[in-house]
Amino acid sequence: MSKKVCIVGSGNWGSAIAKIVGNNAARLPNFDNRVTMYVYEEMINGKKLTEIINETHENVKYLPGHKLPENVVAVPDVVEAAKDADILIFVVPHQFIRPLCSTLLGRIKPTALGLSLIKGFDKAEGGGIDLISHIINRHLKIHCAVLMGANLAGEVADEQFCETTIGCRDKRFAGMLRDIIQTDYFRVVVVEDEDAVEVCGALKNIVACGAGFVDGLGLGDNTKAAVIRLGLMEMIKFVDVFYPGSKLSTFFESCGVADLITTCYGGRNRRVSEAFVKTGKSIKALEDELLNGQKLQGPYTAEEVNFMLKNKSMEERFPLFTAIHRICTGELKPQDLIGCIRTHPEHMKFKLQSKI
Numbered sequence: 109m110s111k112k113v114c115i116v117g118s119g120n121w122g123s124a125i126a127k128i129v130g131n132n133a134a135r136l137p138n139f140d141n142r143v144t145m146y147v148y149e150e151m152i153n154g155k156k157l158t159e160i161i162n163e164t165h166e167n168v169k170y171l172p173g174h175k176l177p178e179n180v181v182a183v184p185d186v187v188e189a190a191k192d193a194d195i196l197i198f199v200v201p202h203q204f205i206r207p208l209c210s211t212l213l214g215r216i217k218p219t220a221l222g223l224s225l226i227k228g229f230d231k232a233e234g235g236g237i238d239l240i241s242h243i244i245n246r247h248l249k250i251h252c253a254v255l256m257g258a259n260l261a262g263e264v265a266d267e268q269f270c271e272t273t274i275g276c277r278d279k280r281f282a283g284m285l286r287d288i289i290q291t292d293y294f295r296v297v298v299v300e301d302e303d304a305v306e307v308c309g310a311l312k313n314i315v316a317c318g319a320g321f322v323d324g325l326g327l328g329d330n331t332k333a334a335v336i337r338l339g340l341m342e343m344i345k346f347v348d349v350f351y352p353g354s355k356l357s358t359f360f361e362s363c364g365v366a367d368l369i370t371t372c373y374g375g376r377n378r379r380v381s382e383a384f385v386k387t388g389k390s391i392k393a394l395e396d397e398l399l400n401g402q403k404l405q406g407p408y409t410a411e412e413v414n415f416m417l418k419n420k421s422m423e424e425r426f427p428l429f430t431a432i433h434r435i436c437t438g439e440l441k442p443q444d445l446i447g448c449i450r451t452h453p454e455h456m457k458f459k460l461q462s463k464i
Contacts, residue, residue, distance in 0.1 A: 112140040113288060114193035116186060116208065117200035118147040118161075119402055120261040123171035125199060125225065125289075127265060130177030132288050139288060146189040147182040150401075158182040169401065174265045187215045195221050195288065196250075201403035202228030202240050202310075209247035221281055222252030223274075227309040228405045229412045236416050239306050251278055253285055254302055256309030257362035258370040259294075267293045273363035274298045275305030297361055304347050304354035305363045311346060311429075312368040313406035314413065315339030318432045319372035320381025321442045331446070336372050338428050340365060341454050346413075346426065377406035385442045407436040427452055 113133055115126050126145050133139040150157045152169055161167055161182035165175050183189035190196055190212055200208065205226060222244050229237040241252040257272030264270060274289065274296055276282045282298045290296040299305065318339060322332045340359070347354045358364060372378055380394045387394070395404045410433040417423045423430045431448035434440040440448070 110138055110140040111194040111284065111288075112192050113143050113195045113197065114190045115143065115145040115180075115197045115199060116190060117198065118145050118167060118170065118182065119199070119201075120167075120170045120265075121225065121259075122199040123167040123174070123176065124261040124265040125197065126180045127174065127176055128291055128294055129197065129288055130180040132291070134177060134179050136287060138284075141179050143177075143180045144183050144189040144193065145180055146186045147184055149184040156184070158184045171261070171265055186211055190216050193217065193220055195223065195284075197223045197225065198240070198244060198252075199225040202226045202230060202405065203403065203408065205240055205243055206230065206247070209244060212248060216248065216250070218249070220248075220250050221285075222248070222250050223285055224252055224254045224306070225256075227256065227313060228409050229310050231412050231415055236419065237412050239303060241302065241306055251281070253278075253281060254306040254309070255285075255289065256305050256367060258366035259362075260370060260374050264294060267291075269293045269295075271295045271297065271362040271366065273305050273358075273361040275302035275358075275363070276300065277302050299355075299358060299361060301355050301358040303351045304358040305361070307347050307351060307354075308343060308359065308363045308367065310405075310409050311343045311413070312339070312371050313375075313377045314410045314429055314432050315343070315368060316371040316375050316377035317381040317406040317410065317436065318428060318445065320378040320383075321385055321432070321435060321445050323378065324382040324385025325442060325445075327446070332372065335428065335445075335449070336368060338449055338452055338454060339372075340368055342426050342428050343368070346429075349422075350416075376402065377404060380404055381406070391436055407433075410436055425453065 130143045133143050134141055147158050165178055224241045226240045232238045241254050244252040253276035255274050259272050274285055276298055277300045286296045286298055318335045319332050322335055383394050391407050413429055414433040427448050431445055435442050
């Protein structure tokens with residue numbers, strides 16, 4: 109029986125993925141032709157966004173100028189969109205996943221498979237962080253794989269070549285997920301290291317804020333490269349401390365170093381953080397002004413990570429993450445960033461390398 113797919117979310121990334129998924133579902137016999145896409149209803153010039161999408165096959169607010177396949181159907185009720193789906197692709201801001209799960213609980217197929225494209229964490233009760241895939245798994249009682257990579261939505265929608273990483277520890281589902289996502293221009297590598305793939309996708313947004321601060325201060329490419337490298341080292345250390353057993357090789361997939369680089373040069377977190385330095389406006393004001401209704405992930409993720417590090421008395425072990433959080437909250441000025449990382453633990457080591 110052909111598999112039905114629902115995309116839960118319709119921002120610019122959700123719409124870009126809908127273009128891929130819709131085309132793949134239409135051409136592959138093992139998928140149902142009709143793809144539902146949950147759209148949070150908004151009024152655009154007096155007309156419902158879902159009606160505009162279904163009539164013009166374009167998300168005029170979040171992905172203007174790109175046609176969606178005609179088999180992608182916008183649905184304003186998340187339960188109606190998701191109830192018959194065999195694959196649920198979650199692509200909403202991470203702050204909204206818990207209420208969405210509460211709405212969907214008991215109203216989806218018990219055999220459904222989740223795929224989270226959501227880059228961020230949530231705070232766990234009593235300290236620590238919750239991975240979004242874990243929240244979906246726990247609340248909806250379904251397996252949830254993850255997709256992360258160097259995938260700026262506009263470039264994906266333009267069909268520019270890129271790679272992505274799917275983390276799926278259950279090999280039974282790996283091929284099906286790859287098939288519904290992969291195209292000639294969007295190449296997929298599947299690894300089993302689910303947690304590390306997801307953590308990379310969240311943490312790189314913190315580093316991107318640091319890169320934006322550097323750009324706003326006019327400090328140049330050498331400084332930015334140092335922030336990116338130290339950010340990568342803190343990402344690796346964070347996974348090693350809190351998710352032991354992950355593979356170092358995962359950081360060299362698209363979800364790791366590639367996503368980190370592209371986000372530090374081209375993403376919304378970098379752009380807003382640069383404006384934060386140059387304008388003196390608050391992060392919230394700039395989010396409202398520059399992002400057309402989209403949500404910024406970096407400062408929220410930095411807060412959630414800092415919540416965990418503070419509870420574990422580990423802030424000093426992650427000076428870049430800590431400094432970026434404190435700048436976002438106004439505890440430090442952007443100009444203080446370099447002073448905070450000048451004596452980074454990475455600079456205190458004496459490394460002797462053996463020959464390869």
